Amino acid sequence: MTKKIVVTGIGATSPIGGTAQESWEALLAGESGTRSMEHDWVEQYGLPVTFAAEAKVRPEEVLERVEYKRLDPSSQFALISAREAWADAGSPDVDPIRVGVDYSTGIGGLWTLLDAWDTLKEKGPRRVLPMTIPMLMPNAAAAAISMSIPSRAYARTDVSACASSTEALTNAYEHLQKGLADVVIAGGTEAVVHPLPIAAFASMQALSKRNDDPSTASRPYDISRDGFVLGEGAATLVLETEEHALARGARIYAELAGGAVTSDSFHITAPDPEGSAAARAMLGALEQAGASIEDVRHINAHATSTPVGDIAEYKALLRVFGDLLPGIPVSATKAATGHLLGGTGALEAIFTVLALYHRTAPPTINLTEQDPLIPLDVVTTPRALGDGPLLAISNSFGFGGHNAVVAFRSYESH
CATH class of the missing domain: 3.40.47.10 (Thiolase/Chalcone synthase)
Structure with missing residues (x-):
């Protein structure tokens, strides 16, 4: 079970x-x-x-x-x-x-x-x-x-x-x-x-x-x-x-509902420009969470601010969410924190957990002119995520073609 x-x-x-x-x-x-x-x-x-x-x-x-x-x-x-x-x-x-x-x-x-x-x-x-x-x-x-x-x-x-x-x-x-x-x-x-x-x-x-x-x-x-x-x-x-x-009567922030890991097998530093393996990681995390793409209400993107990487992730997101993607609020928190390499996924997981706990998507700073090739709904000021059950994913992609995605669900006490 x-x-x-x-x-x-x-x-x-x-x-x-x-x-x-x-x-x-x-x-x-x-x-x-x-x-x-x-x-x-x-x-x-x-x-x-x-x-x-x-x-x-x-x-x-x-x-x-x-x-x-x-x-x-x-x-x-x-x-x-x-x-x-x-x-x-x-x-x-x-x-x-x-x-x-x-x-x-x-x-x-x-x-x-x-x-x-x-x-x-x-x-x-x-x-x-x-x-x-x-x-x-x-x-x-x-x-x-x-x-x-x-x-x-x-x-x-x-x-x-x-x-x-x-x-x-x-x-x-x-x-x-x-x-x-x-x-x-x-x-x-x-x-x-x-x-x-x-x-x-x-x-x-x-x-x-x-x-x-x-x-x-x-x-x-x-x-x-x-x-x-x-x-x-x-x-x-x-x-x-x-x-x-x-x-033990613990306070619960959120549920870690699932996660998945895949490999690009493409290049030691460059991401697969088509984002197929990254997309499989997102779908794998949702499958383990028993969730569908329609359930996702927030995305904390990997979004490193590199010309190639941001577009590759967008293509992966588009593979997964298709026509639903423009309606999902996306936060790119590395704009504020920089890139902590091996520590970055855990920090962004915490931001994702707190976004669900406080029902607020955090802002992406420094976005003055959005790349027309990446038409995401980027959160630029704190945004309420609304009522009801919430599900969010957090993406991490690394040199070597490593892809890892976790899915979190808001916790509804019984």
Whole structure:
């Protein structure tokens, strides 16, 4: 029998807020998290892009020094958001062997890796820190969470570029259905605002170069969009079976109704321009949710603000929804947050959950002239989603042709 899976806790540290609630309020207010970078290395390396969407609250302001020093920034963000989500869920009194972790990252402990390489070159092997490997490994975030919030059912990590944390949510759904845990801490993190990734992304013409006006650089669907904005942070959702949540009297935000993962098998960086596999992921999520295309009342789009990617996603949406598409409100929240790579899907899942919980679609900022080739109903000011049952999907697509989609349903208490 299919179990109902619900969201009982949320946590985030993002470019627009130090918590999930702060991030949501800033999103509704139309704030941008993109700012010029104030690091010596920007000028030192002559970077062609001088801005990013850095986390609004720095980890050292939140974590104890001993924790901060033993974790890569990616794990720092993950731990902060996971602790918030767990507390928001009421710090459930659950046997640790019934708590699992499904966490993700696109790149992992990049700062640790590159700092250690610099140390090796400049100071020799004896000066390389003994914690280097535990800090740089991609599963470090999941491990840190599982030790902080005792989670002994399992602690798993998936790495699928920008689809990573949406894929983690689909994994969590399946693990709860299989009975591997009663509660799962799921999400994703990224911390690669570093000169090397910025130089590399810029080299492949993926980043916006609006150095003179950073706050408007991420502009999904705008005719003048010229690339994405690199972001950082983490987001976490606490998921559990409805039976378990009701038994402990938990507050329920929404139902995670389903999810699906597909592969383009097309190109290592470019999306399939026809969007066929992305469309299958959307349809798969709806099928698992027991929903039809007519049920969808809101879409949180991947919408990175790249010239090619936004159109490819539109074509995928058109494949799925056809004539119904113009009537579905679409939010592109990366306009405010930038692109958190492996953490972006979980953050957008939280925004989708809160859109259902508050029955309000969040705005897409920086859209001044919509591309006529993408005639979506883009939400530009907070919009009421109306009464009755609501269903929304959140899309994530990543390098390598990874597609992941989750479907959420508004929760109607019994």
